[in-house]
Amino acid sequence: MSALRTALAFTGTVLLLGTTLTAQTVKTIVNNGSSANRYDIVILGDGYQASEQSRFDSDCLAVVGKLFATEPYKSYALYFNVHTVFRASKDSGADHPDVSPPIVKDTVYDASYNTGGTPRCLYIKNTSQALRDAALAPAAEGRVMVVVNDSRYGGCAGQFAVTYNGSSMTEVQAHEFGHSFAGLADEYDYPNNTYTGPEPAARNITADPTGKAKWPLWLGTSGVSAYEGAGYYLKGLFRPKSNCLMRNLGQPLCPVCGEQIVLSAYATVTPIDNPLPTASTLSADRGVKLGFSFTNLVPVSGNGLVTWKIDGTPQSSSGNQLTVDTGTLAYGIHKIEVEVLDRTPFVRNDPNGLPRKTRTWTLNVSTQLPDLSAFYLQTYPATAGGNTSIVTVVQNLGPVSSPAVQVEHFLSVDKVISPDDIYLGGITQPPIAPNAVVAPNRDPVRIPAHVAPGVYNLGVVIDRADAVKEIDETNNVLWIPLAISKAGCIADLGYADQVYPPKANTLVGKTGGSVHPTVTAPCNAGDTYAILLGCTGTTPGTPLGGLNLPLNVDACTRVFFAASLGSTLVTGFVGTLDSGGYGRGAINLPPAVATGTLTGHFAAVVIDRTTGAFVRVTDAVQFTFQ
Amino acid sequence: MRIHLLLGALGVAAVAGTLALRPGSPDAPPPPSSALAPPADIGHLILQLEGDVRALQVVHLTPKPSAFNPTYRPSPFSIDLYDQAGNRLGSYPLDLSRFDTDPLRVGQPLRVEGCEVRDPHIAMLANIPYLPDACSIRICRGDKELGRLENVDYQRMLTAGVNR
Numbered sequence: 001m002s003a004l005r006t007a008l009a010f011t012g013t014v015l016l017l018g019t020t021l022t023a024q025t026v027k028t029i030v031n032n033g034s035s036a037n038r039y040d041i042v043i044l045g046d047g048y049q050a051s052e053q054s055r056f057d058s059d060c061l062a063v064v065g066k067l068f069a070t071e072p073y074k075s076y077a078l079y080f081n082v083h084t085v086f087r088a089s090k091d092s093g094a095d096h097p098d099v100s101p102p103i104v105k106d107t108v109y110d111a112s113y114n115t116g117g118t119p120r121c122l123y124i125k126n127t128s129q130a131l132r133d134a135a136l137a138p139a140a141e142g143r144v145m146v147v148v149n150d151s152r153y154g155g156c157a158g159q160f161a162v163t164y165n166g167s168s169m170t171e172v173q174a175h176e177f178g179h180s181f182a183g184l185a186d187e188y189d190y191p192n193n194t195y196t197g198p199e200p201a202a203r204n205i206t207a208d209p210t211g212k213a214k215w216p217l218w219l220g221t222s223g224v225s226a227y228e229g230a231g232y233y234l235k236g237l238f239r240p241k242s243n244c245l246m247r248n249l250g251q252p253l254c255p256v257c258g259e260q261i262v263l264s265a266y267a268t269v270t271p272i273d274n275p276l277p278t279a280s281t282l283s284a285d286r287g288v289k290l291g292f293s294f295t296n297l298v299p300v301s302g303n304g305l306v307t308w309k310i311d312g313t314p315q316s317s318s319g320n321q322l323t324v325d326t327g328t329l330a331y332g333i334h335k336i337e338v339e340v341l342d343r344t345p346f347v348r349n350d351p352n353g354l355p356r357k358t359r360t361w362t363l364n365v366s367t368q369l370p371d372l373s374a375f376y377l378q379t380y381p382a383t384a385g386g387n388t389s390i391v392t393v394v395q396n397l398g399p400v401s402s403p404a405v406q407v408e409h410f411l412s413v414d415k416v417i418s419p420d421d422i423y424l425g426g427i428t429q430p431p432i433a434p435n436a437v438v439a440p441n442r443d444p445v446r447i448p449a450h451v452a453p454g455v456y457n458l459g460v461v462i463d464r465a466d467a468v469k470e471i472d473e474t475n476n477v478l479w480i481p482l483a484i485s486k487a488g489c490i491a492d493l494g495y496a497d498q499v500y501p502p503k504a505n506t507l508v509g510k511t512g513g514s515v516h517p518t519v520t521a522p523c524n525a526g527d528t529y530a531i532l533l534g535c536t537g538t539t540p541g542t543p544l545g546g547l548n549l550p551l552n553v554d555a556c557t558r559v560f561f562a563a564s565l566g567s568t569l570v571t572g573f574v575g576t577l578d579s580g581g582y583g584r585g586a587i588n589l590p591p592a593v594a595t596g597t598l599t600g601h602f603a604a605v606v607i608d609r610t611t612g613a614f615v616r617v618t619d620a621v622q623f624t625f626q
Numbered sequence: 627m628r629i630h631l632l633l634g635a636l637g638v639a640a641v642a643g644t645l646a647l648r649p650g651s652p653d654a655p656p657p658p659s660s661a662l663a664p665p666a667d668i669g670h671l672i673l674q675l676e677g678d679v680r681a682l683q684v685v686h687l688t689p690k691p692s693a694f695n696p697t698y699r700p701s702p703f704s705i706d707l708y709d710q711a712g713n714r715l716g717s718y719p720l721d722l723s724r725f726d727t728d729p730l731r732v733g734q735p736l737r738v739e740g741c742e743v744r745d746p747h748i749a750m751l752a753n754i755p756y757l758p759d760a761c762s763i764r765i766c767r768g769d770k771e772l773g774r775l776e777n778v779d780y781q782r783m784l785t786a787g788v789n790r
Contacts, residue, residue: 035691116738127749128676134687135672135751141697142751149686158736158743159724159750179742184725186740199705201723232740233785354698 022050022088022108023107026059026136030064035139038081039181039268042134046109046124047149050088050225059147059165060084067177070245072258074344075299075380077267083137094122094150094164099381108133111148115156123162130160141268143180145173145600171249178253179248182260188238189229195460197536202611204246204256205230206238207476215256217348221472222255257344257346266354271297271304271340275359283364286326287371287471292336292361293321293503302344302355309337326365336361370402371471372462374478375437379458382486385520390442391426392460396432398471405429405463407440411456415479417464420453424458425500448502449492449520453581458482490524491616493531493604496584504622512591515623517573519583519604528607529583531573533560533623535600544605544614551603551620577606598625670694671750671784673705675720677766680770682748682765687783694755697721703767706754708761709778716756720765722748724762 030606033036043063045056060082068077074361087108095112096103105111110125124130124146134144148154149167155163155172157179163608178184185202199207211226218224228274230239230247239247244254253261273295284290298304307321308315312333315322325337342355375425377391390409392461396402410417424447429440462476494502496516505515519529532549535556542549551557564570572585575600583604600623608617661695662681670693674686703720704724724739726744754763775783 034692035690038695044723115743116736118738118741121738121743123743128674131674131749131751132686135674135686137689139670139692139695139753140672140751141695141753150675156741156743157744176741180724188740188744268695351716352698554756 013351022137024085024133025282025442026138026195027084027086028099028138028535029060029084030080031069032078033080033273037269037273038138038139039079039141039156039265040137041080041082041085041143042137042140043082043145043147044109044130044133045084045086045147046130046148047091047093047107048086048110049088049090050093052092052149053086053088055149055165056147057084057087059169062146062161062170063145063173065559068173070174070253072253072262075301075344075346076262076265078297078299079265081139083139085133085136086134090151092149094148094152096152100395109146111146111150111162113150113152113154115594118156120154121156122148122150122152122164123156124148124160124299127160132449143177145172145177145180154612168249171245174227175245175249178261181186182257182264184246184260185231186486187230187244187254188232189234189237190232191234193233193624195231195233195236200231200237202231203260204240204244204254207236207240208340211240215349218259221546224255226267229292230318258346259349262344263350263352263354266342266357269297269514270357271302271342271355272338272357273297273361275338280360281362281364283366283469285369285469286329286331286365287369287469287473288326290324290326290363291321292324292338292360294338294350296320296340298340298342299344300347302342305327305341305343307339307341309335309339310337312337319503324363326363327470327474329363329365331365334363334365336363360584368400369398369469369471370396370400370432370434371398371474371475372402372405372432372468373397373472374460374462377458377460377478377480379445379480379482381483382447382484384447384451384453385483385490385492387444387446388458388482389564390445390458391439392439392441393439394429394432394462395437396434397475400435401434402432402470403468404431405468406465408461408464409442409445410459410461411451411482411484412455412459412479415457415459417459417460417461417477419498421498422448422456423498423500426461429462447484447499448494448496449487449490450494450496450582452517453486454485455481487520487522490520491524491604491606491618493602493618494520494521495621502621502626506624506626507587508626509589509596510592512589514586514588517585517602517604517621517623519577519585519606519618520581521583521606521618522581524606525577525579527577527609527615529575529577529604530561531583531585531602531604531608532557533602535598538601538620546619547605547614547617549603549605551601551616556600571615576609594626599623630717669756671756672779673754673763674750675752676747676749677773678732678746678748679722679725679729679767680772682731684763684765684773684775684783687780689756689784694753697753699723703765703772705754706764707754707757708762709759710761715760716755718752718754720752722750725750752771 048056089107091105092525098114109130115121115123157176160178161180185205226238230237240256241254244253247253263468274293337360339358375395375396382388407429409424411422457479459479467474495505496518534551536552536554538550564573601620603620604618608615652751669691676685699721701719704717706717707715726746729744763775766771
């Protein structure tokens with residue numbers, strides 16, 4: 001059972017029919033959730049004087065503790081809240097009209113033994129005041145417990161479940177609440193009575209000597225059969241089990257009684273608690289993803305089965321939440337439904353299907369979003385280091401204009417945009433009117449020299465940052481094949497990073513990162529290369545043999561060159577061009593190691609591996625550290 | 627010199643190069659972009675009913691802030707809510723199973739069998755939703771009306787209940 005929590009709600013004094021009543025105190029002693037989805041039990045006390053309020057409080061805790069230690073209340077404790085209302089009586093105890101001389105007490109609800117001529121039937125007479133007080137609780141389902149401060153054994157149940165507060169109080173109240181809450185019949189019998197009437201309404205007694213009329217699904221299991229003697233008759237009425245709390249105190253509830261208690265709980269409570277969104281009617285733009293969720297109250301023993309449906313079609317999710325991509329739904333009204341089935345072992349006979357609950361949302365998918373579609377893409381065979389042009393056609397299929405959007409191009413091996421793809425840059429496309437078609441062409445587009453020859457996938461990606469909400473987010477990419485041929489006898493330095501053009505790059509000290517200046521000299525495979533850093537510009541440059549390196553060699557050059565030798569963070573700045581003629585430098589900087597700024601350039605030189613002569617120099621690329 | 631900043635950074639990073647990556651938090655389902663206004667569900671009323679199977683009246687009502695929690699208990703009795711124009715706004719089953727509803731027993735004292743009380747005098751609480759347009763309450767057994775609370779009394783009780 002959840003923690004008992006006490007919250008003093010309020011006190012007050014009312015006048016009724018000229019009689020001054022003492023102040024009432026309302027407490028919530030079990031709070032398992034909103035009363036909008038709980039069975040709210042109210043406990044009243046009678047025959048407690050003001051000085052005995054703490055006794056009433058402890059009696060209530062004992063009653064509740066026993067109830068929720070008893071199956072199936074124990075398993076379904078989360079389905080209940082419990083509130084108490086205390087109003088002091090003038091006298092302590094209850095009326096005993098059947099003793100001599102009679103005992104008469106002035107109590108707030110006028111509790112009395114010998115109700116209906118049955119000595120142990122302890123019930124209340126002032127039901128009007130009891131109901132009015134019960135209604136002071138935050139919520140009340142109608143059935144009300146009453147604990148009477150009297151040590152003489154007794155109890156009775158009707159609209160109220162009444163018990164004395166002696167040693168058997170908790171057992172008596174659990175028994176009486178079985179009547180009041182679940183409509184269970186007494187299973188005990190009186191000697192020499194034989195029943196000849198019609199089939200009783202209560203589910204736990206029957207006139208059928210086989211038991212099949214009431215509990216056919218329990219017969220032969222858990223000790224259930226048809227035992228003669230029930231409902232105050234020794235003969236002619238039958239009970240499910242030899243013993244049960246509805247027959248004798250100190251016994252557990254039999255399976256048939258337990259079943260009725262679970263079904264009674266489900267008459268008021270749904271296991272689909274706290275459903276979100278709270279509104280049952282929703283409207284969303286097409287393309288938006290909506291989350292639906294709830295808290296599942298089904299106890300572990302119930303092995304709850306969750307089924308989500310969209311327009312009657314079961315979904316793969318069987319958990320407590322479902323994300324609905326409205327981009328997959330047509331415009332108009334749709335039904336989102338979750339069904340929870342409590343497969344509890346406590347219930348076998350369930351003609352009304354109470355443990356199966358559903359919650360439905362009505363979703364109106366509206367049309368107030370643009371829908372950018374990569375409609376057409378065309379390019380021409382290209383050479384690494386050379387230029388091509390790309391024709392792109394973008395259509396806005398939505399009913400409203402799109403804002404300005406980025407249109408970008410990539411070369412990819414696998415048609416999945418990832419950091420190892422080659423970025424070809426992009427443009428900003430101005431707003432596109434509804435149903436309009438635009439052609440944001442790019443000419444020229446330079447293919448980086450470091451791109452190895454081969455067949456790639458050229459892709460256009462619209463709104464890569466997902467900055468524009470669209471009806472359909474799945475039609476923003478289009479791929480076509482593109483053959484890239486080998487570069488000629490050039491010497492190029494460029495960044496093999498996703499920057500365009502690949503001639504400038506930045507490393508941020510705060511966040512860290514990588515830059516990859518790459519030498520491309522296809523006709524010099526096997527020769528030596530060195531990538532040099534200069535901080536003082538590219539002109540006039542530095543004469544190297546008959547060549548001019550577009551970099552002013554300076555202190556930066558010397559320090560960085562020395563630092564790069566043997567460093568694990570600066571690699572590949574000096575080496576041998578591979579079989580494709582590539583020399584791949586890299587700086588890999590972890591985050592948050594330095595502040596400051598540096599602006600410089602890289603340029604590379606190629607040295608003949610046999611003569612040691614400078615045979616090529618590259619162009620310079622810009623480098624910024626900040 | 628500036629280059630020392632970069633080179634110093636590289637050196638520090640080499641020492642502290644094993645920074646742990648922080649895992650990303652799982653994406654929660656986004657809320658809806660818009661929603662229609664929820665129904666005017668502003669709570670419920672607890673009715674106190676008194677009478678018998680022939681005549682049953684609302685003698686008190688208590689407004690509550692929590693939403694109405696309907697109960698599934700099939701019954702031939704119902705509490706029906708009507709608006710000013712006489713349109714029925716809703717019908718809610720009324721469970722009288724704990725009472726003696728034999729018309730021939732009306733006015734008789736309660737009976738006790740075992741520890742069960744069967745009283746022909748009905749005194750009970752019943753919940754109904756609070757519907758702003760409702761202005762009368764009718765208690766029915768099928769088509770037969772057992773009692774009603776008309777607009778003036780309904781508003782008076784509502785106010786009295788609120789003020790308590």
